[in-house]
Amino acid sequence: ESAALQAIDDRSEARIRVNLEVEYLYKEEMVRERVLDISAGGLFVSTEKILPEDERFIFFLHDDNFVRPWVMEGRVVWTNREGRKKGFAVKCLFDSRKHKREVRQYVAALSEEIKEM
Numbered sequence: 001e002s003a004a005l006q007a008i009d010d011r012s013e014a015r016i017r018v019n020l021e022v023e024y025l026y027k028e029e030m031v032r033e034r035v036l037d038i039s040a041g042g043l044f045v046s047t048e049k050i051l052p053e054d055e056r057f058i059f060f061l062h063d064d065n066f067v068r069p070w071v072m073e074g075r076v077v078w079t080n081r082e083g084r085k086k087g088f089a090v091k092c093l094f095d096s097r098k099h100k101r102e103v104r105q106y107v108a109a110l111s112e113e114i115k116e117m
Contacts, residue, residue: 015039016111021062023069026051035061036087040104042077046087051076056093063110070103 020035026049033047043061051057055076060069074090094100 015044016107016114018063018110018114022059023062024051024057024059033087036085038107038110040100040107042074042089042091044087044089046085048086050079050081050086050088053077053079053088059090070106072103 015037016039018035018038020038021032022035022043022045023030023032024045025031031047031049033045033049035043036046037044045059053076056073057076058071058073060071062069073093073095075093076088077091078089080086080088092100092103094103
């Protein structure tokens with residue numbers, strides 16, 4: 001399964017399987033869901049409350065190591081409303097090169113942490 005996540009396809013970054021918490025606004029309600037995979041450029045949110053494609057939104061990404069969540073802007077690039085894996089893919093929109101580098105470093109550290117398990 002990990003090999004499938006690393007497969008070369010239309011993504012520019014390799015993904016890693018995770019189980020992180022994410023919060024975002026959906027129809028004026030703050031929703032808490034799970035992120036199933038992440039890369040330095042985006043993530044997949046598992047949810048029934050799917051935002052429309054091209055929607056830009058702010059999300060809050062949490063994990064056990066955070067003192068406070070990452071606050072990020074993203075754009076929905078793909079949705080899946082049917083089957084077992086309902087949700088949407090998000091492309092991260094970075095506010096600076098520094099921000100992008102920090103996220104890349106975080107994802108690399110997550111990847112190393114998973115390898116050590």
